[in-house]
Amino acid sequence: LELSVTIYDVAKKAGVGIGTVSRAINNSPQINTHTKDHVLKIIKELNYQPHALAQSLARKKTFTIASVVPFFTNYFFVELLKNVQKVLTQNNFDLILYSVDRMDRMSSVLDRVLSERRSDGVLLISIGINEEYGRKFVDTPVPVVILDNQHAGLDSITIANQSAAMTATEHLINLGHQHIGMVNGHLSSFPAVERLKGFKNALNAHNLTFHEEWLIGCDATEGEHGFNERAAYSAMQRFLAGKTERPSALFVASDVQALGVMRAAKESGLHIPQDLALVGFDDIEFAKFVGLTTMHQPIPEMGRLAVERLIERIQTDSEGGFYQEMQAELIVRETCGAHKNFQVHEL
Amino acid sequence: LELSVTIYDVAKKAGVGIGTVSRAINNSPQINTHTKDHVLKIIKELNYQPHALAQSLARKKTFTIASVVPFFTNYFFVELLKNVQKVLTQNNFDLILYSVDRMDRMSSVLDRVLSERRSDGVLLISIGINEEYGRKFVDTPVPVVILDNQHAGLDSITIANQSAAMTATEHLINLGHQHIGMVNGHLSSFPAVERLKGFKNALNAHNLTFHEEWLIGCDATEGEHGFNERAAYSAMQRFLAGKTERPSALFVASDVQALGVMRAAKESGLHIPQDLALVGFDDIEFAKFVGLTTMHQPIPEMGRLAVERLIERIQTDSEGGFYQEMQAELIVRETCGAHKNFQVHEL
DNA sequence: ATGAAAGCGCTAACAG
DNA sequence: CTGTTAGCGCTTTCAT
Numbered sequence: 001l002e003l004s005v006t007i008y009d010v011a012k013k014a015g016v017g018i019g020t021v022s023r024a025i026n027n028s029p030q031i032n033t034h035t036k037d038h039v040l041k042i043i044k045e046l047n048y049q050p051h052a053l054a055q056s057l058a059r060k061k062t063f064t065i066a067s068v069v070p071f072f073t074n075y076f077f078v079e080l081l082k083n084v085q086k087v088l089t090q091n092n093f094d095l096i097l098y099s100v101d102r103m104d105r106m107s108s109v110l111d112r113v114l115s116e117r118r119s120d121g122v123l124l125i126s127i128g129i130n131e132e133y134g135r136k137f138v139d140t141p142v143p144v145v146i147l148d149n150q151h152a153g154l155d156s157i158t159i160a161n162q163s164a165a166m167t168a169t170e171h172l173i174n175l176g177h178q179h180i181g182m183v184n185g186h187l188s189s190f191p192a193v194e195r196l197k198g199f200k201n202a203l204n205a206h207n208l209t210f211h212e213e214w215l216i217g218c219d220a221t222e223g224e225h226g227f228n229e230r231a232a233y234s235a236m237q238r239f240l241a242g243k244t245e246r247p248s249a250l251f252v253a254s255d256v257q258a259l260g261v262m263r264a265a266k267e268s269g270l271h272i273p274q275d276l277a278l279v280g281f282d283d284i285e286f287a288k289f290v291g292l293t294t295m296h297q298p299i300p301e302m303g304r305l306a307v308e309r310l311i312e313r314i315q316t317d318s319e320g321g322f323y324q325e326m327q328a329e330l331i332v333r334e335t336c337g338a339h340k341n342f343q344v345h346e347l
Numbered sequence: 348l349e350l351s352v353t354i355y356d357v358a359k360k361a362g363v364g365i366g367t368v369s370r371a372i373n374n375s376p377q378i379n380t381h382t383k384d385h386v387l388k389i390i391k392e393l394n395y396q397p398h399a400l401a402q403s404l405a406r407k408k409t410f411t412i413a414s415v416v417p418f419f420t421n422y423f424f425v426e427l428l429k430n431v432q433k434v435l436t437q438n439n440f441d442l443i444l445y446s447v448d449r450m451d452r453m454s455s456v457l458d459r460v461l462s463e464r465r466s467d468g469v470l471l472i473s474i475g476i477n478e479e480y481g482r483k484f485v486d487t488p489v490p491v492v493i494l495d496n497q498h499a500g501l502d503s504i505t506i507a508n509q510s511a512a513m514t515a516t517e518h519l520i521n522l523g524h525q526h527i528g529m530v531n532g533h534l535s536s537f538p539a540v541e542r543l544k545g546f547k548n549a550l551n552a553h554n555l556t557f558h559e560e561w562l563i564g565c566d567a568t569e570g571e572h573g574f575n576e577r578a579a580y581s582a583m584q585r586f587l588a589g590k591t592e593r594p595s596a597l598f599v600a601s602d603v604q605a606l607g608v609m610r611a612a613k614e615s616g617l618h619i620p621q622d623l624a625l626v627g628f629d630d631i632e633f634a635k636f637v638g639l640t641t642m643h644q645p646i647p648e649m650g651r652l653a654v655e656r657l658i659e660r661i662q663t664d665s666e667g668g669f670y671q672e673m674q675a676e677l678i679v680r681e682t683c684g685a686h687k688n689f690q691v692h693e694l
Numbered sequence: 695a696t697g698a699a700a701g702c703g704c705t706a707a708c709a710g
Numbered sequence: 711c712t713g714t715t716a717g718c719g720c721t722t723t724c725a726t
Contacts, residue, residue: 007721016696017698019697019699019722032696035696049459050720053718055719058701058702062400072429078419095444096443114396117398118400259636263636285576286633363712364714367711368704379712382711403718404705405718
């Protein structure tokens with residue numbers, strides 16, 4: 001209930017000026033070792049802690065970064081965030097987390113992040129920005145890096161979506177599938193667009209025709225551009241109800257969606273992979289558990305790279321605008337039917 | 348690349364004093380509507396945004412709360428955090444997130460949170476604090492609320508662990524099970540201790556004996572007091588390898604652990620629920636997907652309540668120390684074998 | 695090496 | 711109503 005002790009209290013009790021106290025805590029070289037020890041002792045006694053906000057204001061440096069994520073429920077974000085946080089902590093940076101649930105609130109969040117100056121840098125995760133904000137972010141002096149999305153002129157790190165989608169699709173093709181559909185997120189999402197391209201490319205490359213009616217889109221109104229279990233479940237339900245002719249295999253744009261597809265398939269009495277082969281995308285923790293064949297994203301590495309890049313930008317104010325693609329890797333499990341004696345998760 | 352525009356720039360261009368500008372942005376009643384409009388127009392023109400840190404310093408109020416969570420990978424935290432964030436946003440508060448991976452770093456985080464004054468309040472999620480920090484937190488002027496744990500003298504919100512564990516266990520008993528084991532987290536965790544008590548109580552109440560060897564503890568070295576899939580998987584593997592005699596049912600202290608148990612059981616050729624019935628705890632999103640019978644925690648409500656309580660404390664500096672227990676609810680799905688025609692998740 | 699003083703950008707009390 | 715001024719708690723010249 002005591003008012004907190006300030007640098008003045010320390011200075012007075014130590015019999016020095018506040019400048020000296022400041023030098024002591026910031027271990028400046030311009031201080032006598034002896035006085036420093038003395039000041040440090042007083043600090044301990046008084047249990048003094050510098051006021052972080054005052055420091056930030058004076059230093060013009062906050063040692064925190066702001067991260068904005070879509071209102072996270074997709075475990076891909078979670079795993080990303082976990083690693084982002086980890087690397088941040090290792091570098092003594094704090095994290096202010098903004099999560100955006102409704103797209104119409106996005107701009108207000110972006111504006112705040114841009115100009116409130118509470119952070120030294122911003123990390124946009126899975127956030128697509130329009131031209132207007134692209135310009136703003138390019139012009140702003142605060143470093144920005146985008147993860148799982150991209151924008152010209154801004155540091156961006158993504159998975160190689162197209163080639164990964166091709167790999168996934170070709171795996172199905174190599175397994176003998178000729179009738180392949182795709183369940184995708186909403187095309188307002190960058191990854192969704194890219195993965196669709198890759199899917200089509202694979203089909204083309206193998207002289208298979210792309211069936212528009214086998215492209216199962218997920219409702220973006222359910223949030224996250226349809227990249228969630230529920231949206232995929234509903235979409236799949238509708239799809240199965242409406243068609244008699246269906247593909248023998250599906251490339252699903254994310255693991256959480258694959259879960260929804262599996263649920264819908266099960267309810268329709270379809271067996272996976274016998275009746276329907278599946279390959280997902282992400283390799284979230286749960287994928288292993290349900291035997292989902294999927295494209296593994298190096299999530300920890302992506303998080304690490306993004307943060308390291310951001311911190312580098314902050315500390316060296318180097319030029320922005322680099323774009324890096326990470327490679328995904330096919331993890332063959334059971335849902336694609338690749339193994340003869342597959343053991344899927346059954347209770 | 349421009350240095351940011353300050354309140355002085357606005358004042359000068361508007362031909363007023365900075366006080367007036369301040370009044371305009373904080374919509375104080377003590378300002379002429381006309382001048383206010385004028386100032387606001389200039390603000391728009393200059394694209395001025397107040398410096399959040401400077402505001403906080405001057406106001407002695409940050410409008411942000413700090414939350415510390417165990418290095419989150421357990422989906423229970425994630426869902427909690429999601430709702431915490433949501434309610435915070437609704438109240439125009441920001442979130443600084445601290446996550447602690449190693450317990451030995453806990454104290455440094457708690458110290459910082461306590462005295463850096465970057466936040467108006469702190470929310471401890473699933474964090475058990477010792478006497479020393481308990482005292483510190485009780486003495487500090489900054490409001491604290493603890494979620495999913497408790498400490499005397501501090502606002503705490505938990506699920507009614509004991510009675511929920513009893514309910515879960517009794518469900519198994521009512522289904523006819525006489526040989527019931529429990530897989531638990533590490534006993535350094537408050538919920539683990541409470542749930543064990545409830546488990547034993549249920550056994551006692553029904554004249555069933557508690558078998559120490561059927562108490563399957565999870566390794567806390569894997570983090571989160573053993574409340575994770577991996578730890579449970581390993582523990583279950585060891586258990587199944589070592590015993591010939593095993594219980595016919597298991598109460599599992601969390602859903603993520605139940606997932607690990609299921610994985611181990613499957614690998615040992617055990618069928619669930621025929622060979623082994625299971626009831627979990629939490630009702631995370633995936634529980635439904637795998638047909639896990641479990642104790643549902645009202646996670647959104649808990650998050651909401653915690654934040655609302657914290658904000659109330661912040662805004663009214665009322666007394667702390669209230670303790671609230673929320674009730675869990677049994678959700679019967681398939682893993683307990685309750686339904687005759689159960690449909691478990693199978694591919 | 696150290697104390698004094700000038701900010702950092704804003705709010706709020708104080709005169710008018 | 712509005713301008714001026716004194717902080718908020720710290721860092722950082724600038725003298726000494």
